[in-house]
Amino acid sequence: MRKMIEGSRAVAEVVGLCRPDVISAYPITPQTHIVEELSQLVADGDIDAEYVRVESEHSAASVCLGAVAAGSRAYSATTSQGLMLMAEVLYNIAGMRLPLVITAVNRALSAPLSIWNDQQDTMALRDTGWLQLYGEDCQEVLDMHIQAQKITEDDRVLLPVMVCMDGFILTHTYESVDMPTQEQVDAFLPKYDPLYRLDPDNPYTLGAYAGPEMYQEVRYEIQRDALASKAVVKEVARDFQAAFGRWAGDVVDPYKCEGAETIFVALGSVVGTLKDWADVRREQGDKVGVLKLRCFRPFPQDELREALGTAKRVVVVEKAVGVGAYGIVASEVRAALYGQASTPQVSCAIAGLGGRDITFETLDEMLARAQAGETDFFAGLRTELLEAS
């Protein structure tokens, strides 16, 4: 059913459609509208779940961990500092191979304190063992939640998934979305029935420690299965299309990349701006295209090679910094393209930090500087504010 709805409320509704048994969260801007709406849905009996109002994000993630281990479906949402406080538990959930979906609202990290959007928070968690999907608009974010639940519970995966959603830009934007029905979601998402659970009739020990003779193999399996999960992400996207009648994304998603000299690679909501900008520049005769990186973990190396290999140059738009080195995504894109017969120039354009708008002017600047051969720069920087180095 089509409805005009705020991004956060759309997420809350779709989370409800996925029938979580346990919801646990701690409020933090700009995740608040999601958990407020979920609280109301539970309070009204529209979601039949235990809502555990915890004292920290560390405990929110831990409550979810316990609930999933006990054989129930769980859910949480957080952002920024909350993700950092959860980080220890996030590694643990992945290491214990517990299926869980959280909404990771993207927000800058302190200091300085900023409640506004960038993607430093989830980028810092890229090695946790969680799969990461980045949504461009509210519809995609909504669809990703259903797909993510299916992916994480797949026996071939059993790794948790973060659905990454730009704070304010998506969470607080009203958009017309196609909200699926409960029947549709129920048909797509069977009841959670784990292989192992904390059950007194069949007791298992979970979370035993591993010595040097065991640990590496456990970590190897996580890496092996995370890499292999790409096939499941693609399979679930196809199944989703069959069930819901709309295509909701591959691991990468090209826009006007045919014959493009310069391809911009980006994650999340900025992809929408990039598409509009590419339309304008194409009309002006500039051969630009856009590649949406929808799935950052597992990292789609083969797809990136295929999509970017024939371009003259690539501009990676980064809302995070690999401080002391280069852009995080750009480094991985460069590595993916390394050793090809002809490798495009890969420029890393850091922009949009702490909620700074990425405008057409910012993108014009990125293109011009990349065309001039610059490979690592901040775009849209207010140089008049900088202290002398």
Next chain:
Amino acid sequence: MSAPEFTYEITRGFLPGHRACAGCGQATAIRLVMEVVGPKAVAANATGCLEVFSTPHPESAWGIPWIHSLFENQAAVASGIEAALKKQGKLAEGVKVLAFGGDGGTLDIGFGALSGMFERGHDVLYVCMDNEAYMNTGVQRSGSTPFGASTTTSPAGRRSFGEDRPKKDLPAIAAAHGIPYVATASVSLFADVRRKVKKALGIYGPRYIQIHVPCPRGWGYDEKLSLDVGRQAVECGLYPLVEWESGKVTRVRKIKKVPVEEYLKGQRRFRHLFRTEEGKAQIAHIQELADENIEKYGLVG
């Protein structure tokens, strides 16, 4: 004469064959707890001695479903298990949810999560194994380390008598949450531990039992003396055995009141106090701490 047949029946929640040190107080305490709890339970365990000596993969001493996640989140993990089992209808069928932590994992790093579990009213029995320092990492000082004890991070030295702060009174803090049941116990008093666990299991809501569990390696005494050392701690008043119900003291265990020296002198961690006059002044202060407990809870008479 053949050896009597050994049966796991009464201890099937926690089985022999684990790797605790000889004389370990909490290995005995967990057996007492699990004898009463039985097999129809799920446990969340903090990182610590109990976790490490019971579950070196692929071995496990646990006969109940058991999970270890991290050092500070067992109360939250147990909260999540409880919420899930409630939704599944298993709590109503009588499945008990337990959480275990050492004093470091409970009084220090896991304190916030524990308070959250209390305040939200989860139906969880939390048992703290109190051996008064971080034993698993090599006897570092915790918030539960008693005044005067020398640990590897509060060592006695030329300018130090060891730990210079009194033990954090977590049972009183737990009681201040108004939770239905709080008790302190000592592994040395088997029947008392069993009675308190049994009582706790009959109550709905968050329950907290803190068991004093002597540690021969960390405290420095002969491993065969664990139960004697534990009993002395109770009898001198330094470890008062108290029960609170909904925030009010409802029962205390009366003591004979032996001087604290009787308890302190047999332990390496207090040995430095007996060597100097200044040290003896510290022992006098420890006696005051015991006397305060005796007066506060009416332990004598």
